[in-house]
Amino acid sequence: MLKERKLGKSGISVYPIGIGLWAIGGKTWGPTSDRESLDTISRALDLGVTFFDTADIYGDGHSEELLGRAMQGRRDKFIVGTKIGWIGFDGEENASAYTSPEKIIVGVEDNLKRLHTDYIDILQWHVNFQDPTTENFIIGCERLKKQGKIRGYGVSTSDIDYLRSFVSTGGPDTLQIDYSILNRTAEKEIFPFCRDENLGVIVRGGLAMGILTGKFNPETTFPEGDFRRSWIENPDQKEQFLEDLRVVDKLKDAFPSQNLAELAIRFIISNPAVSVIIPGAKRVSQLESNFHAGDAGLLTDQEMDAINHIVAPGKGRKIWPA
Numbered sequence: 649m650l651k652e653r654k655l656g657k658s659g660i661s662v663y664p665i666g667i668g669l670w671a672i673g674g675k676t677w678g679p680t681s682d683r684e685s686l687d688t689i690s691r692a693l694d695l696g697v698t699f700f701d702t703a704d705i706y707g708d709g710h711s712e713e714l715l716g717r718a719m720q721g722r723r724d725k726f727i728v729g730t731k732i733g734w735i736g737f738d739g740e741e742n743a744s745a746y747t748s749p750e751k752i753i754v755g756v757e758d759n760l761k762r763l764h765t766d767y768i769d770i771l772q773w774h775v776n777f778q779d780p781t782t783e784n785f786i787i788g789c790e791r792l793k794k795q796g797k798i799r800g801y802g803v804s805t806s807d808i809d810y811l812r813s814f815v816s817t818g819g820p821d822t823l824q825i826d827y828s829i830l831n832r833t834a835e836k837e838i839f840p841f842c843r844d845e846n847l848g849v850i851v852r853g854g855l856a857m858g859i860l861t862g863k864f865n866p867e868t869t870f871p872e873g874d875f876r877r878s879w880i881e882n883p884d885q886k887e888q889f890l891e892d893l894r895v896v897d898k899l900k901d902a903f904p905s906q907n908l909a910e911l912a913i914r915f916i917i918s919n920p921a922v923s924v925i926i927p928g929a930k931r932v933s934q935l936e937s938n939f940h941a942g943d944a945g946l947l948t949d950q951e952m953d954a955i956n957h958i959v960a961p962g963k964g965r966k967i968w969p970a
């Protein structure tokens with residue numbers, strides 16, 4: 649087993665391999681089964697996962713509701729990271745619906761209801777750029793902390809200027825960011841900044857939405873209701889997908905006897921800036937494979953050198969625009 653790591657100054661420690669629960673919401677990543685999703689959460693807990701990442705908007709609340717069902721009678725075993733911000737977002741004004749700290753507090757009451765709990769461990773602001781309502785989130789969080797409804801809070805972004813301004817009050821505890829072998833851009837400025845500011849780093853995208861598991865090829869298709877269909881249907885995205893697959897082929901050549909998903913996860917947890925990776929898993933088998941990546945320990949210097957030759961430190965591409 650790996651050692652637990654701190655989530656910044658929140659006072660919370662987590663096992664470095666967690667789980668992301670967007671896909672189990674059931675509306676964006678193709679078909680799912682609630683029974684299988686609940687089994688996956690329970691199996692994660694049995695194995696030793698402590699950090700569970702969800703959001704108000706995943707499956708229009710269904711992901712939070714499933715986690716709430718899974719937590720019944722054992723809430724204390726879970727460290728819950730959830731998010732708020734995109735529901736009701738006004739695209740024309742580029743502003744969230746949370747136009748006052750009071751509205752944040754009302755919104756969090758809804759997160760709590762769906763999660764069937766009376767506290768959230770880490771509440772994350774999902775809006776990844778400065779918008780007119782950002783400050784309301786911070787003021788609301790400080791009040792929620794005093795009320796015991798959240799233990800800590802943070803933001804999801806890969807914009808260094810926004811991150812700087814977000815943490816300038818000294819209150820936030822965590823950053824959630826896309827980071828993987830394909831996207832090492834956070835290594836340049838963001839990770840050193842997080843270290844200096846004592847921010848816990850929650851990594852998403854570690855498997856690059858499945859690409860880094862090595863299971864896709866140029867003929868891969870995606871089912872109805874899976875947003876990854878645009879990788880095939882949109883010519884620009886298809887070109888990018890094929891480019892990513894060429895990098896994956898280089899990894900396969902360099903690591904012929906390794907499970908690529910395991911390598912991708914070990915790469916993340918080998919970076920000391922990282923507190924926890926949250927690979928998305930829809931099934932028990934995926935969860936078990938992701939969790940057991942930790943059994944092989946951190947990357948050796950030789951393994952890291954081989955990766956550096958394929959994607960140099962600080963390089964790669966931003967996979968999500970934010």
Ligand SMILES: NC(=O)c1ccc[n+]([C@@H]2O[C@H](COP(=O)([O-])OP(=O)(O)OC[C@H]3O[C@@H](n4cnc5c(N)ncnc54)[C@H](OP(=O)(O)O)[C@@H]3O)[C@@H](O)[C@H]2O)c1
Nearest residue numbers: 668669670671804852853854855856857858927928934937
């Ligand atoms: N803050 C934000 O804005 C934001 C954005 C994105 C994600 N997230 C969070 O991050 C979590 C992870 O999402 P992600 O984008 O980072 O995805 P990811 O973890 O890079 O990839 C997840 C997908 O890869 C496939 N997969 C997972 N484990 C696998 C395994 N062992 N073998 C083969 N395939 C496997 C599954 O899809 P298939 O089986 O369908 O291929 C799964 O849905 C989300 O659940 C969410 O909690 C947050």
